[in-house]
Amino acid sequence: MPASIATEYLKFVAQQHTALTLAAVRAPLTEGQLHPPIEMGGGTARELLAVAMREAAGLYRPSLRKEVVWVDGSDELAVALEPSDVSIDDGVLALTLAVRCDQTGDARVRITFVCGSPDQPAGLFAATHRVPEGPTLVVDRWGDALVAFAWQCVLGLFSGLAAAAGKDARGQVLVPVEVMVTSKGLTILPMARHRFTGQSAKL
16 A cells, blocks of 8 residues: 555545545544445546556656556566546446557557446455457467556555545544446445454554
8 A cells, every 4th residue: 555645536535525524534433334435437437547557557656657668578568557448337347558569559458347236246356357358469468467457456546545535443544345336437435444463554
C-alpha cells in the first residue's frame, strides 16, 4: 500500500459522499463493521483507474509520464498509464489498455473481469481469461503480465477509495470487502479490518 492516499480518491469521496465520510469520522468503525457503500459511474471509474495505473507503475507523485516500458531480455512493451476504455455491465468490468512495440505498433489489449453483482455477490473475487484479447504477438508474450497489471490497478482503485472513506477505531484505513458491478456503475463496500496478531501498520 502506498505511503499516502491519492488526492483524487480523497476528493472523490469528499465531494460525492461528504455525509457518509462525516458520519464515519463521528463514529469510528470497530472490527468488521461496514461503511456505507461508495458508488461511481463508468466515467468516474475510468478517471480514477488512471490514478491506480500510475500507482501500480510505481508513480505515487504527479508525473508527466504517459507510459512505462516493460523490459524482459531483448523484448520491450510500452504500456500507457491511462485506460483507453473502461466498460461495465452486470457483473463485468473490462479494461482496454493501450500498448505498443516495434512489431505491432500501437495496439489495444482488453482484459475482462467477471465480478460480483447485486444478484450474485462475490466479495473481492473475480475471474478472467488466462490470455486477454489483443494482437497474438503481444498477448502470447505479455498476456500474463498485462492481466496481473490490470488486476493490480483494479484492486488499487478499490483499496484507495476504501482507504479514502476513513479510518477505524484503531486508526487504520478501511479496506474493501465487496465490489459489485452493474451497467450503471461500481459499488465498493468499505469495512473496518479485523485484527490479526502482530498487526499494527497504520496509514
